Amino acid sequence: MATRAVGFALRLSPGRASLRKPLAVRCFSIDPYDGGQDPYSPGRSKSRFDDSGRDFRGQGRSDGGRSDGGRFDRGKDFGGRRGYDTPLTGGSMPDRMGSLGQNLKHMNWQQEELVNVQKNFYKEHPEIAAMTEQQVAESLKALNANIEGRKPHPRPVTRFDCIGLPEDLLQTVKGAGFDQPTPIQAVGWPAALSGRDMVGIAQTGSGKTLAYLLPGLIHIAEQPALLAGDGPIALVMAPTRELAMQIHSEVMRFTDGSRIRSTAVFGGVNRYSQASDLRRGVEILIATPGRLLDFLESGTTNLKRVTYLNLDEADRMLDMGFEPQIRKVVSQIRPDRQTLMWSATWPKEIQRLARDFCREETP
Numbered sequence: 525m526a527t528r529a530v531g532f533a534l535r536l537s538p539g540r541a542s543l544r545k546p547l548a549v550r551c552f553s554i555d556p557y558d559g560g561q562d563p564y565s566p567g568r569s570k571s572r573f574d575d576s577g578r579d580f581r582g583q584g585r586s587d588g589g590r591s592d593g594g595r596f597d598r599g600k601d602f603g604g605r606r607g608y609d610t611p612l613t614g615g616s617m618p619d620r621m622g623s624l625g626q627n628l629k630h631m632n633w634q635q636e637e638l639v640n641v642q643k644n645f646y647k648e649h650p651e652i653a654a655m656t657e658q659q660v661a662e663s664l665k666a667l668n669a670n671i672e673g674r675k676p677h678p679r680p681v682t683r684f685d686c687i688g689l690p691e692d693l694l695q696t697v698k699g700a701g702f703d704q705p706t707p708i709q710a711v712g713w714p715a716a717l718s719g720r721d722m723v724g725i726a727q728t729g730s731g732k733t734l735a736y737l738l739p740g741l742i743h744i745a746e747q748p749a750l751l752a753g754d755g756p757i758a759l760v761m762a763p764t765r766e767l768a769m770q771i772h773s774e775v776m777r778f779t780d781g782s783r784i785r786s787t788a789v790f791g792g793v794n795r796y797s798q799a800s801d802l803r804r805g806v807e808i809l810i811a812t813p814g815r816l817l818d819f820l821e822s823g824t825t826n827l828k829r830v831t832y833l834n835l836d837e838a839d840r841m842l843d844m845g846f847e848p849q850i851r852k853v854v855s856q857i858r859p860d861r862q863t864l865m866w867s868a869t870w871p872k873e874i875q876r877l878a879r880d881f882c883r884e885e886t887p
């Protein structure tokens with residue numbers, strides 16, 4: 525994937541950044557499938573989009589593809605089911621959404637007045653900086669983590685104290701009863717905090733939400749405050765209503781008591797309260813693609829302030845046919861944003877999307 529490397533500012537013109545292999549962080553500590561291996565890793569011949577067109581991720585499972593043994597149980601708020609069998613896209617399935625987004629304005633970024641964006645907040649903890657290359661390699665091995673993309677690669681951070689979280693946020697994380705970062709957090713945090721574009725690949729239930737949320741909270745705190753009429757700073761796109769709600773509840777858990785506002789917009793429910801949240805202003809927006817396009821077309825919100833873009837469950841969104849909608853949404857976001865994609869799998873379709881959405885400055 526292409527990354528915006530640490531220390532390099534991306535030029536605004538989208539055409540001038542080279543598209544390279546993105547920084548891909550893979551953490552498969554527990555086998556999500558059948559052989560202790562990412563099914564898309566070299567040596568496996570099965571294609572995600574095999575001839576039968578079936579998504580084999582959920583085959584034969586009654587748990588919606590979840591196979592982490594409940595190690596990081598998400599609790600019972602949403603019944604613990606992912607709802608993969610019954611996508612809740614809000615009454616409009618992807619094939620009926622083809623016309624959505626047709627009235628979107630074509631953005632000419634040279635002509636837009638954009639606020640300055642800060643993306644690199646990462647200060648390596650002395651303990652991490654002091655690690656030898658061999659210790660880094662051992663730590664990555666212990667985490668079962670694999671990093672690809674332009675160097676320098678992030679060094680894993682295996683303690684919450686070492687990522688430079690503000691004290692109140694650190695206490696909230698510790699208060700949540702979490703002992704240590706999960707592998708995707710240990711490697712994803714330093715990558716995300718240093719402003720790099722990245723793809724994080726880890727199985728379901730591995731803590732991906734917090735992997736982008738904590739860096740996102742720091743990112744937001746460093747940007748100019750929202751003004752009246754501004755849209756969100758952090759956007760999280762998710763494929764289904766249920767997932768959007770789950771992400772939002774995780775966001776609220778870590779922003780409770782802070783000044784950061786958030787909302788989730790998805791189909792299948794009345795637009796009214798979602799629209800009024802958007803008009804009041806939110807720093808974090810979680811959205812399914814269709815409902816978001818709807819709000820963008822109606823001018824209820826805009827994405828000109830988005831500098832921290834997350835595509836969560838990217839593989840699932842492609843499976844569900846959301847690619848055209850995602851591309852329309854992304855066309856409304858400034859090209860020098862930070863882009864993070866999160867996925868349980870790494871098929872070539874996701875790699876293609878990553879190459880299109882993630883960038884790296886030419887050295």
Ligand SMILES: Nc1ncnc2c1ncn2[C@@H]1O[C@H](COP(=O)(O)OP(=O)(O)OP(=O)(O)O)[C@@H](O)[C@H]1O
Nearest residue numbers: 596597598702704705706728729730731732733734
């Ligand atoms: N460091 C941690 N230690 C323990 N539990 C954690 C940690 N980080 C997150 N969790 C919890 O693990 C659960 C699963 O996390 P999350 O939903 O982010 O996983 P995910 O990787 O996004 O999975 P999915 O692919 O299913 O969406 C949540 O309840 C979350 O609060």
Ligand SMILES: [Mg+2]
Nearest residue numbers: 732733836837
């Ligand atoms: Mg998730």
